[in-house]
Amino acid sequence: MTSNDSADGRIAQTVRAHVRAQQAYAVPDATGFIKLDAMESPYALPDEVRAEVARAVAAAPLNRYPEGNLSALRALVRQAFGVPAEAGLLFGNGSDELIHLVIQACCEPGDTVLSPWPSFVYFDITARLSHARFVGVPLTAELGLDLPAMLAAIAQHRPKVVFLALPNNPTGGLWRDEDVQAILDAAPGLVVLDEAYQPFAGSTWMPRAADLPNAVVLRTVSKIGLAGLRFGYLAGPAAWTEQIDKVRPPYNLGVLVQAALHAVLPHKPLLDEQAARLRADRGPLAAALAALPGVRVHDSAANFLLVRFSGAKDANAVHLELKTRKILVKNFSSMHPLLSGCLRISIGAPDENAALLAALHDILST
Numbered sequence: 402m403t404s405n406d407s408a409d410g411r412i413a414q415t416v417r418a419h420v421r422a423q424q425a426y427a428v429p430d431a432t433g434f435i436k437l438d439a440m441e442s443p444y445a446l447p448d449e450v451r452a453e454v455a456r457a458v459a460a461a462p463l464n465r466y467p468e469g470n471l472s473a474l475r476a477l478v479r480q481a482f483g484v485p486a487e488a489g490l491l492f493g494n495g496s497d498e499l500i501h502l503v504i505q506a507c508c509e510p511g512d513t514v515l516s517p518w519p520s521f522v523y524f525d526i527t528a529r530l531s532h533a534r535f536v537g538v539p540l541t542a543e544l545g546l547d548l549p550a551m552l553a554a555i556a557q558h559r560p561k562v563v564f565l566a567l568p569n570n571p572t573g574g575l576w577r578d579e580d581v582q583a584i585l586d587a588a589p590g591l592v593v594l595d596e597a598y599q600p601f602a603g604s605t606w607m608p609r610a611a612d613l614p615n616a617v618v619l620r621t622v623s624k625i626g627l628a629g630l631r632f633g634y635l636a637g638p639a640a641w642t643e644q645i646d647k648v649r650p651p652y653n654l655g656v657l658v659q660a661a662l663h664a665v666l667p668h669k670p671l672l673d674e675q676a677a678r679l680r681a682d683r684g685p686l687a688a689a690l691a692a693l694p695g696v697r698v699h700d701s702a703a704n705f706l707l708v709r710f711s712g713a714k715d716a717n718a719v720h721l722e723l724k725t726r727k728i729l730v731k732n733f734s735s736m737h738p739l740l741s742g743c744l745r746i747s748i749g750a751p752d753e754n755a756a757l758l759a760a761l762h763d764i765l766s767t
């Protein structure tokens with residue numbers, strides 16, 4: 402008997418059935434690829450800023466645990482991202498961690514977490530891992546928010562937590578303020594306004610983060626050029642953030658991340674400029690894609706496009722052929738019936754977008 406055989410038996414008796422049945426979150430090896438699959442910024446920081454990061458990191462006290470209250474970092478984040486002075490502010494190892502903390506703070510086993518669907522898969526994964534029930538309320542056929550269905554589902558399931566990705570991932574749509582307000586009014590628990598793609602959308606709930614009685618605003622720096630850092634923040638009425646803070650692991654933000662933020666955040670206008678470039682390239686890229694045969698592009702307020710392929714070649718074929726041409730995009734065609742035929746494509750640098758268009762042109766005309 403090998404040690405693997407004996408491990409298998411114990412694992413079957415020990416690891417949760419739900420976890421055993423689950424696939425690990427797959428991150429493909431992207432070496433040598435044009436990477437348009439994960440909504441990262443294609444733009445690196447300029448050398449001067451990288452040098453400042455290097456100096457800050459070199460000076461970080463690695464022998465010490467991170468300091469407790471992080472007041473200097475708090476002030477910097479408030480100022481860089483317009484977090485109201487009265488709002489409570491929590492930091493996470495990526496906003497993924499904050500999603501986890503919200504659910505852990507709010508949900509007893511069997512409680513409901515609800516979101517329009519399809520949306521960010523991590524809402525569902527995290528809810529189930531926390532022994533909560535996940536209810537996804539289908540979008541309309543046009544991938545819009547189905548407000549009557551949302552209100553009916555909220556009345557029926559009384560969710561502890563509602564997640565609204567604004568704009569929505571992977572569809573790119575942005576829900577109207579009055580629809581979001583109707584959900585806030587109807588929700589019996591907490592509503593998380595996940596603004597991961599806000600820098601590409603223009604509108605935000607952040608100025609009201611301290612005032613909404615049952616909502617918090619979740620943000621990340623991952624989509625604006627700092628995905629490697631792993632840093633997210635959550636702002637909301639202090640009474641809410643104090644509760645959520647209780648389930649946060651004590652030192653969840655390492656000193657290296659903090660040092661890098663101190664060096665980078667004073668250069669926030671530079672990140673804004675990079676985001677503005679991606680936003681400006683979105684319309685022309687969408688139009689060029691939509692001109693290809695059998696291709697439909699859904700409206701996007703984010704730094705990616707959801708593209709539907711209904712010509713001779715289906716999305717799976719296109720996805721594979723792009724891969725053989727060293728271009729990585731994300732295949733959503735079998736995630737949900739509403740996404741059949743869909744690939745999600747991040748907006749890249751101009752040369753990457755041009756390479757994508759040339760490749761698709763080729764693929765779809767043969």
Ligand SMILES: *Cc1c(COP(=O)(O)O)cnc(C)c1O
Binds near residue numbers: 494566595621628
């Ligand atoms: C990418 C993404 C996040 C996660 O961001 P991290 O800060 O990198 O963990 C959260 N919400 C949505 C909707 C996203 O698309």
